[in-house]
Amino acid sequence: MSLHRLSEFEGLAGLKVVRDSAFAVTGKLSTPLDDLCVPLRSENYLGEVNGSDRVAAVITTVALSEGVDPRLGLAIAADPDAAHSEVHAQCAKLRDKELRAIPNRIDSSADIDPGAHIAPYGVEIGPRCYIGPGAVVRPGTAIEHDSIIHSGTSIGGPGFNTGFIGGRRRIVPQLGGVRVGPFVELLSNCCVARSLFGGNTVIGEETVADNLVYIAHDVQIGRRVQICALVNVLGRTVVGDSAYLGPSAVIRNGLEIGAGAKVSMGAVVTENVEPGATVTGNFAISHERFLARLRTIRKEDP
Known part of the structure; x- marks a missing residue:
């Protein structure tokens, strides 16, 4: 996939670019890809954003923008998640254009x-x-x-x-x-x-x-x-x-x-x-623990 720049999306959903930079893909902090553009809406994640070697650009609020590491590209928006979704949607259109040029x-x-x-x-x-x-x-x-x-x-x-x-x-x-x-x-x-x-x-x-x-x-x-x-x-x-x-x-x-590992029939794994x-049950726990608990329940039945 080709690289993008924050400045390409200036004005989209109220986006204002403070520090321009290149990025490869939109994503979240948990996305296992490099050169990410991520949204930041809470101070709780500021340290993680600044410490990540995968993040290249950040979309955040005015209030949080001063805390973003100067090495990172920076754009501000009233709603970082909505602006990030808009940028992502535009990137998806560009990706579809790239795919159309790839023959089967x-x-x-x-x-x-x-x-x-x-x-x-x-x-x-x-x-x-x-x-x-x-x-x-x-x-x-x-x-x-x-x-x-x-x-x-x-x-x-x-x-x-x-x-x-x-x-x-x-x-x-x-x-x-x-x-x-x-x-x-x-x-x-x-x-x-x-x-x-x-x-x-x-x-x-x-x-x-x-x-x-x-x-x-x-x-x-x-x-x-x-x-x-x-x-x-x-x-x-x-x-x-x-x-x-x-x-x-x-x-x-x-x-x-x-x-x-084995996940038993009908298990809800959280x-x-x-x-x-082996895990069993809703919510799933160790199969042995589940059977032990089931035995106690059956003993309690009249």
Whole structure:
């Protein structure tokens, strides 16, 4: 992606540039990318912004602007989040223009059903892949060799992030993409969202997903992960190699599920899961603790 300058967005949503600088992508402090332009609306995060080697530019209020490190680009706005969303939306338009200039690279051995929809630009599909009827592959998606995408599955569409754009609550457009590793198989009607600010949502080699799985923006899934039906893996979650996500499990955004961990059927996971651990329940806790508590409850029953 090309570099931008704060001065390109002068006046947008009331934005006033104090110190011009270049940045690569809009993002948040938690975004694992370099040369970020981030919003700052609270003094609680000022130290983190100033100490980050990933941040290149800051959009903040007049009251907070004096505390921003002089090495950083600086713009002020009455509502930093709204101004940041507007800048992000403009960057997304520029990214779409870049993608439109990238021709598809689809290996001749790939088997693509006539009923599938492949975007006319910005898509890579490797050797011996299969794309089933009704599947949708959006720009910015790369599918490596020997992967199977079954009917109705959508890869590379937008995820659920909202902001104020043009004064209205809108879905914020995504700038990143999706990378599906080799020998991945996604059954019918899965949905994989593209990454929000840059980089890729990633599904690792030999990972398999059952029907109706949702993988949100910026999720990083390792190798040989098993994802059962109706699982929701929310944004920025990292799932380690050989993990197991049971049917209808929900994984809160930004968590780490360790390698070889097991999330039981219907679990609602709100904390990181250690490698090799098993968690159960709503909210999910250690499987052993859950069973012990369940035994006490049953003893209490008349």
